[in-house]
Amino acid sequence: MxxxxxxxxxxxxxxxxxxxxxxxxxxxxxxxxxxxxxxxxxxxxxxxxxxxxxxxxxxxxxxxxxxxxxxxxxxxxxxxxxxxxxxxVSPSKPFSTETENYVPWTAMELNKEAATLFNCRVCGAEVIPENRIKTWKDLPSGNWEEMMDFWHCHRPDESHSHRHIDKPRYAPLQRGYVAESGTALVDLTHFLLAEADCSEAVEVAEPTSAKQGPHILHCKSCKSILGVVDRKPPDDDFSGASRGWTLYKWALCDEKSKTFPLQCFLAAQLVDLAENNGTRRIIFTAQEVKLRVWVFSTDTRYTSSDTSRVMRAVKVFWQAGAGDKGGVMSAEGFEEVAIQKLLLEGLKEAIERGDQKFGEWRVGMVERFERRPYVM
Structure with missing residues (x-):
């Protein structure tokens, strides 16, 4: 210079x-x-x-x-x-007492609406028609599903033989959940609903790779990615059958044209992994791309030359790749999590904005949601 x-x-x-x-x-x-x-x-x-x-x-x-x-x-x-x-810091005014891992469009919020519809964020094409969904329910967490699977494999009145219960009523709990028409399951980052509840504006694209990746859901009008076909693991009698269509929240807008940024949903997922699953050291993988992330703090307040206000974020240390150099750079103690390539690219874009370093790690911030309007 x-x-x-x-x-x-x-x-x-x-x-x-x-x-x-x-x-x-x-x-x-x-x-x-x-x-x-x-x-x-x-x-x-x-x-x-x-x-x-x-x-x-x-x-x-x-x-x-x-x-x-x-x-x-x-x-x-x-x-x-x-x-x-x-x-x-001045002790007279605590900054914030908010600890909730809030994300918009919760089941509770949507059930309060008289009528709910969702459109494509990019072009406004109808994705979930008005009044198509009668009930919104929270999707059980991964811990809940593992607990139910354990419970039905180890009932108190039976031996611990690890054999699965043959009664059909246990199968949905054991193997996960299937979206039913008229009912949408709500997760931190997406909706899971029956194919019949989506409009004709949504189309399925076949995997292009030889490794048979997920079936992508596209908007017919603008071809933007809306989600994926959610398939059960190919196990026993559930050989990769569809349990519904997953629609990403950040790919949608509501009837008021309100949208939300991708990185805030990613932050909510990081908080959930760290606080509810105890997983803070993660190797995110998407096809051949890997990103090693260490969740250092789930709730950080900061300002910088790149922001115009006080930001709430998840603070992470990160490195590209899986970290197989040994020593502090090794992958030992990290849990591998497979995610969609679009999500990995969004996470990488968010954390690459920071220019700080901590030893061999780069420092990044992933913006968190707060209970206030976010109009993009």
């Missing part, structure tokens, strides 16, 4: 609220080394002004700091291009 570019470049900054130690960590990367013009002022409890080479840049903070924090900001050694500070 030449001198003219350095003079006109914008500083990069990142500020993270560290609630456990009641402080805010700040990192500022200057376009040129600090000099006699470089100084920082505490303009308000949540705003810092950076002065450098005749320019003033406001830096918003993810929380309120105490007035004495201005003393720490006075320290600015000349010749440095990266400035780091840790400022004490």
């Amino acid at each position: 030449d001198n003219l570019s350095a003079m006109t470049a914008t500083p990069r900054f990142y500020a993270e609220l560290l609630e456990n130690i009641q402080s805010i960590a700040i990192s500022i990367h200057l376009p040129s080394p600090s000099n006699s013009t470089t100084k920082l002022d505490l303009d308000s409890p949540c705003l810092i002004n950076l002065h450098h080479d005749g320019r003033s840049t406001p830096l918003g903070l993810p929380g309120n700091v105490i007035p004495a924090a201005s003393l720490a900001l006075r320290v600015c050694k000349p010749g440095e291009q990266t400035l780091c500070y840790r400022l004490p």
Whole structure:
């Protein structure tokens, strides 16, 4: 970068609220080394002004700091291009008490609506016609399904022979669930419903790879991806039969044309894996692509030069590939999770925006939902 570019470049900054130690960590990367013009002022409890080479840049903070924090900001050694500070947070105003892993379009919300319809996010073509779904139900978690499978393999009044119960009424619980017409099952990231409940605007595309990937659901009008055909595992008498159509929430919009970003649904899935399944070290795989993710914090508040407000996010450490170099780079202790390539690409796009590093790891943020309007 030449001198003219350095003079006109914008500083990069990142500020993270560290609630456990009641402080805010700040990192500022200057376009040129600090000099006699470089100084920082505490303009308000949540705003810092950076002065450098005749320019003033406001830096918003993810929380309120105490007035004495201005003393720490006075320290600015000349010749440095990266400035780091840790400022004490004001104890008088806790930032947030929200802990719920909220996602929009829950079964409870949808059942309260007099009529619900969903359209293609891209072109507005009708996907789930109005009044086609009479009941919305929460989809059982993976832990619930494993528990039911264990229960029916090990009933208290029978031996632990691992033989499956032959009675038909146990089969749906043992093998999962099948979408019934008029009823949609609601997950964090998708709806599972019967094929008959989708409009004619949805078409099925056959797998193109020799490895027979999933059958993709497309919008007939604009060809955008809406979801996949959900098939049971090829096991026993359920040889890959369809149990419904999975429609991605982020591919849809409701009757008010409200849509939601993909990365927020991905964040909800990461929170669920970490907090409900105890899985924080994951190797996400999609065909030949692998992404190694370590969920460091499920609830982080931060501001940066890329945001215009305080963000709530899942903080992850990540590396491309499966990590098979041995030592700290090995895949030991990581659980492999297969996901759709579209999701892996969306996750990678979200976390690649960060420019921080932690040793051999890169640091990324995946934005979380909050109970407030999100109109894209």
